[in-house]
Amino acid sequence: MIQPTLEEGIPLHEVTFLVIDLETTGGSPTDSRITEIGAVTYRGGERLGTFHTLVNPGVPIPPFITRLTGIDDLEVADAPPLAAVLPSLLEFARGAVFVAHNARFDFSFLNVALERHGYDPLPPPPVCTARLARRIVWPDVPNVRLTTLVDHFRTPTRPRHRALADAEACAEVLHALLEIGGRLGIRTLGDLHLAVAARGRPNFGKIRLADDLPHAPGVYLFKDREGRVLYVGKSKDLRSRVRSYFYGDARRMVGELLERTVAVEGIPCGSELEALVLEARLIREHEPRFNRRGRTWRRYAYLKLDLAETYPRLKVVRSPSGRGAFLGPFGSPRVARLAKEALEDAFPLRRCTRPMGAATRFPPCVLAEMGRCLAPCDGRVGPERYGELVRSLISSLTSPGGLLGALEARMRALAAEERFEEAADARDRLRALAEALERGRRDAWLLGARELAFRDATGREIRFPRGILEEVDARVPYPRERADEVAAVRSFLARRPLTLLAADPPLAEPVAGGADLHRALARLRAAAADQGPAAATRRAPNGR
Numbered sequence: 165m166i167q168p169t170l171e172e173g174i175p176l177h178e179v180t181f182l183v184i185d186l187e188t189t190g191g192s193p194t195d196s197r198i199t200e201i202g203a204v205t206y207r208g209g210e211r212l213g214t215f216h217t218l219v220n221p222g223v224p225i226p227p228f229i230t231r232l233t234g235i236d237d238l239e240v241a242d243a244p245p246l247a248a249v250l251p252s253l254l255e256f257a258r259g260a261v262f263v264a265h266n267a268r269f270d271f272s273f274l275n276v277a278l279e280r281h282g283y284d285p286l287p288p289p290p291v292c293t294a295r296l297a298r299r300i301v302w303p304d305v306p307n308v309r310l311t312t313l314v315d316h317f318r319t320p321t322r323p324r325h326r327a328l329a330d331a332e333a334c335a336e337v338l339h340a341l342l343e344i345g346g347r348l349g350i351r352t353l354g355d356l357h358l359a360v361a362a363r364g365r366p367n368f369g370k371i372r373l374a375d376d377l378p379h380a381p382g383v384y385l386f387k388d389r390e391g392r393v394l395y396v397g398k399s400k401d402l403r404s405r406v407r408s409y410f411y412g413d414a415r416r417m418v419g420e421l422l423e424r425t426v427a428v429e430g431i432p433c434g435s436e437l438e439a440l441v442l443e444a445r446l447i448r449e450h451e452p453r454f455n456r457r458g459r460t461w462r463r464y465a466y467l468k469l470d471l472a473e474t475y476p477r478l479k480v481v482r483s484p485s486g487r488g489a490f491l492g493p494f495g496s497p498r499v500a501r502l503a504k505e506a507l508e509d510a511f512p513l514r515r516c517t518r519p520m521g522a523a524t525r526f527p528p529c530v531l532a533e534m535g536r537c538l539a540p541c542d543g544r545v546g547p548e549r550y551g552e553l554v555r556s557l558i559s560s561l562t563s564p565g566g567l568l569g570a571l572e573a574r575m576r577a578l579a580a581e582e583r584f585e586e587a588a589d590a591r592d593r594l595r596a597l598a599e600a601l602e603r604g605r606r607d608a609w610l611l612g613a614r615e616l617a618f619r620d621a622t623g624r625e626i627r628f629p630r631g632i633l634e635e636v637d638a639r640v641p642y643p644r645e646r647a648d649e650v651a652a653v654r655s656f657l658a659r660r661p662l663t664l665l666a667a668d669p670p671l672a673e674p675v676a677g678g679a680d681l682h683r684a685l686a687r688l689r690a691a692a693a694d695q696g697p698a699a700a701t702r703r704a705p706n707g708r
């Protein structure tokens with residue numbers, strides 16, 4: 165039996181290839197029969213053996229097949245039947261890798277015949293020299309017919325629709341292809357199988373760009389002719405990951421990327437975590453056109469309670485600068501506005517944009533009548549009373565249990581009154597606020613720690629090295645340019661069930677209002693999940 169379990173890492177010069185060709189009475193493996201088998205075995209470029217026999221098919225050979233191959237009924241009348249041939253063929257093929265031109269035909273034909281005679285089928289995958297040629301020499305050749313490839317490589321044996329000659333021609337073409345393949349990095353049996361299965365054929369030759377990359381974690385950059393960075397990615401194994409783009413990534417975006425790529429730079433990192441952070445940093449720096457999130461950081465926004473004003477109000481801003489209390493960054497100004505509205509539901513702050521000093525007076529708007537603004541505009545309250553409201557809001561951001569409870573109660577009251585649209589809006593606002601608060605707490609902890617160590621589910625220790633986010637301001641909120649770096653670390657920690665081993669400084673538990681925040685978010689997320697994926701998507705307003 166052909167060897168089913170050859171190691172994929174075995175070098176090609178150590179692999180025994182069985183190069184085979186069948187002549188048959190027709191094209192259907194189930195209805196047609198084999199009339200001739202030709203096969204040669206090779207290892208390290210040296211021929212090991214030859215197998216050739218005519219086979220009595222037990223059925224008449226159609227005239228058009230005779231015209232094509234020259235094999236007629238008379239020629240096979242004294243030949244052995246397939247049942248007598250198969251044992252010696254299997255012995256000849258033992259331990260070898262199946263190779264043929266348009267291998268699917270010969271492979272399936274032989275497998276159907278084996279099953280018909282009570283043998284196990286051959287293990288896949290076969291190596292197809294036509295497919296391999298398509299990856300390696302197309303479009304330098306007009307097609308990948310065996311005769312075309314023989315002409316292209318000037319190999320000595322010409323195919324002539326006879327099994328042994330065609331098998332020998334195929335073997336010579338295989339060696340020519342492997343010689344070029346070696347320069348492209350096809351060096352092991354696994355490489356060969358991947359190359360045969362590869363779909364990204366027009367740029368397969370560029371796979372050599374990965375040759376200098378190490379098998380180590382890090383970040384890779386695809387670059388164009390002008391040195392512009394087209395794409396940034398990270399991987400636990402730089403070389404394997406970059407090679408995989410050439411082996412079978414059929415996405416149209418990848419085809420276009422490979423078309424433009426002339427160089428791939430690899431930056432090894434000490435760990436997967438460092439690679440994640442560096443990837444985020446480089447994407448923000450280069451804004452590569454093939455990274456979907458290349459420019460998304462520009463949309464990030466913050467909520468600011470502007471403490472420079474006599475009567476502070478909430479504003480959606482692009483950067484956390486100036487005197488104020490901040491929340492964020494949010495994924496977009498829209499989400500920041502949702503959180504702003506949630507806070508304004510709970511705190512009757514002014515919302516008008518007119519400059520106001522302590523003595524400024526102008527007529528109030530409808531919010532005053534509705535009791536939704538303290539209306540400092542008409543002198544109803546002064547800076548002192550208004551300042552109490554502001555202090556209460558700031559305190560709620562630190563200890564949000566009461567605030568979240570009030571907003572949740574309001575949402576439920578709306579639902580109880582069957583004002584479902586308003587209840588849904590209130591829920592979205594509440595979730596935008598709660599998620600921002602939760603994120604802010606995690607980030608403050610993460611950025612405030614000088615050193616963190618975890619153990620993952622496999623028992624491996626993960627050290628959060630000092631200085632991994634050294635360029636990020638160790639304050640929350642940090643600038644939006646750094647938001648994706650922090651998010652990368654946050655998601656790295658969130659994706660794994662980790663046990664905290666050490667923290668410097670130690671974690672201060674319990675965090676005020678932390679349990680309320682956690683419970684409120686769990687309820688909101690469960691409610692969204694209950695209503696199906698569409699609802700869950702709609703109700704994930706933070707988008708980061």
Ligand code: SF4
Pocket residue numbers: 513514515516527528529530531532537538539540541542
């Ligand atoms: S009530 Fe007065 S202070 Fe409040 S939002 Fe309206 S105009 Fe501004």
